[in-house]
Amino acid sequence: MNITEQKISIEKVKQSKINQVDFDNLSFGSVFADHMLVCDYKDGKWEAPKVVPYQPIVLDPSSKIFHYGQSIFEGMKAYKDVNNDTWLFRPLENQKRLNVSAKRMAIPEIPEDYFMEGLKTLLKVDEQWIPKNxxxxxxxxxxxFATGQGFHASPADEYKFIISCAPSGAYFSGKVKVLIEEKYSxxxxxxxxxxxxxxxxxxxxxxxQLAVAKGYNQVIWTDDNTxxxxxEAGAMNIFVRINDTLITGPTSxxxxxxxxxxxxxxxxxDEGITTEVRKITVAEVIAAAKDGSLKEMFGAGTAAVISPIATFGYRDVDYDLPENxxxxxxxxxxxxxxxxxxxxxDTFGWRYKV
Amino acid sequence: MNITEQKISIEKVKQSKINQVDFDNLSFGSVFADHMLVCDYKDGKWEAPKVVPYQPIVLDPSSKIFHYGQSIFEGMKAYKDVNNDTWLFRPLENQKRLNVSAKRMAIPEIPEDYFMEGLKTLLKVDEQWIPKNxxxxxxxxxxxFATGQGFHASPADEYKFIISCAPSGAYFSGKVKVLIEEKYSxxxxxxxxxxxxxxxxxxxxxxxQLAVAKGYNQVIWTDDNTxxxxxEAGAMNIFVRINDTLITGPTSxxxxxxxxxxxxxxxxxDEGITTEVRKITVAEVIAAAKDGSLKEMFGAGTAAVISPIATFGYRDVDYDLPENxxxxxxxxxxxxxxxxxxxxxDTFGWRYKV
Structure with missing residues (x-):
């Protein structure tokens, strides 16, 4: 079945809760918009998505999400411009990556039109929830996630795809101090x-948690072998600037x-910055910190966008990054x-009007 | 708070569904007993466990179980003897291991008395569900699992501990054919x-699934580096018998x-069998299969107990194990x-009467 906006049923809330929200003091992901998109996978296929009031999910205790961890997600944002138009950023990249995750976790892939038409319909219904600040x-x-039932350790036969939205402020605030981790992976x-x-x-x-107890905010992950x-930096990718070269590790x-x-x-x-995509050793970062060529480190991800690192710790020594x-x-x-x-x-063609 | 059986409230089903169950044709983990034990973690502590009718779980869509995979479990069995007495096997080992898992997954540990008194109370209420076949x-x-809410990637502040029971037959049946995996880990x-x-x-x-498509039942996992x-064998530990020595890998x-x-x-x-706990190389297993010294391979775990392997595959060659x-x-x-x-x-002191 091809999904168009016309095929998506909409059940609106009787009473919006938007007036209870202080849009000037939003935290991250803790207040939820009035509606959500729900789409169930049953009998070998995804059913038509529907927009319904944000509401509890009811599951059998043997649903496989509780036992075998079949769950995947994406993170995206919708933005308002000064003309009150709504924009997404490279949404098809999220849709494709959700299916890359789905394949690896033995979850059925979600068709592009179910994802995109469902998302656009939801954003139109909850347009007032997109912050303008x-x-x-x-x-x-x-x-x-897997809703299918049974204690047998095998993929579920039923799943639920949901899109839920949360008007949000900044993910991190203040200076970020990270610890290069050598025990856990x-x-x-x-x-x-x-x-x-x-x-x-x-x-x-x-x-x-162990890093936080030592005074750090996040962990920098290293490879599990050596x-x-x-x-990676916590739940973000990591960038390192040595002199005027910006370096990030290759994906794998x-x-x-x-x-x-x-x-x-x-x-x-595009800005004329020299970039390198290659493996980054801890040793070179330490050496660069010592000789002053390490200028910046930052995490990059949807939630925090770019999160500059002020200090990193390694083997009980803290290294402060310079203010540039x-x-x-x-x-x-x-x-x-x-x-x-x-x-x-947008010379890249990344912006997507809803 | 110390938990005794007297402190565990019991709400029984109005009508048991036990008469709908065919105890002569039980599959594994697909029919559930009338009751379950539920214990909630809130405000920094576990509340008193209670026995309630097996029933759906109601969760907010932002509950962290759906997003960040905070979930752990155990597998145990209750057995009936000819005198109709009920037995468990080393239950405190499960309780301890659940807390080892809890610590690693940043989930609050469950006290021993909550686990053991809760389990015993549940088994007494659902005693008729323990198969005699x-x-x-x-x-x-x-x-x-994590019930606490929010899209921030951090441990939940609320959890649910549940014990649910399923009268079950054999986990595997027939000859097991496994594939030694070299790509995935x-x-x-x-x-x-x-x-x-x-x-x-x-x-x-x-x-x-990829192994099943090639005609195997399970995967034998190898280390992710070399x-x-x-x-491990699927969801079991693995044993290899070379000549008359029984070998299994060390835990790590x-x-x-x-x-x-x-x-x-x-x-x-105790049986006088020579055992070795040491790393097992794929190379020695292949060599032993070729020279005839490989006598047996089997998986070991609670669900299947011991699951003999009839054939293993490695790099497109199948090796049959002898019938002994x-x-x-x-x-x-x-x-x-x-x-x-x-x-x-039971000279080991493993059996535990309920």
């Missing part, structure tokens, strides 16, 4: 690290193919968010 | 492979510390199940 946006969370060669699978995040919480290579089956990451690489090239007047992080963040909020020309 | 048992599934050094975390199972489904070492942060595994090691020693009149798998399975069903003396 500077720096705020509507965080969009598409996710799929995020992902295996041949594992699921490249998928946005729920379990990849739960596995990071305990090592992150711990010699820098791979251990590393998420971040949409912000690849957008930054393209913008940097010509910060690449600042320049790149402004360029990407100006495209997202339709404040500048 | 040879080879059947009541499969017990304790599990904990189950776990990372410093990862969560030793935890019974939901995501560890979802990550195995796709590679297992793929030279045999680590990549490998589950199986209760059946360690019980088999002790029984084997003096099969260690058969002898060890009989010894362990005789202890579990109270058919023989």
């Amino acid at each position: 500077e720096g705020s946006s509507l965080y969009i969370r598409p996710f799929i 995020r992902s295996a060669n041949g594992g699921v690290g490249y998928a946005k699978a729920g379990g990849n995040y739960a596995g990071q919480f305990y090592p992150t 711990h010699e290579y820098i791979e 089956d251990r590393i998420l193919d971040g949409i912000t990451r690849k957008s930054i690489l393209e913008i940097a090239k 007047e010509d910060s690449m992080a600042t320049k790149l963040k402004k360029r990407i968010t100006d495209i997202q909020y339709n404040k500048t020309e | 040879e080879g059947s048992s009541l499969y017990i599934r304790p599990f904990i 189950r776990s990372a050094n410093g990862g969560v492979g030793y935890a019974k975390a939901g995501g560890n199972y979802a990550g195995q489904f796709y590679p297992t 793929h030279e070492y045999i680590e 942060d990549r490998i589950l510390d199986g209760i059946t595994r360690k019980s088999i090691l002790e029984i084997a020693k 009149e003096d099969s260690m798998a058969t002898k060890l399975k009989k010894r362990i199940t005789d202890i579990q069903y109270n058919k023989t003396e």
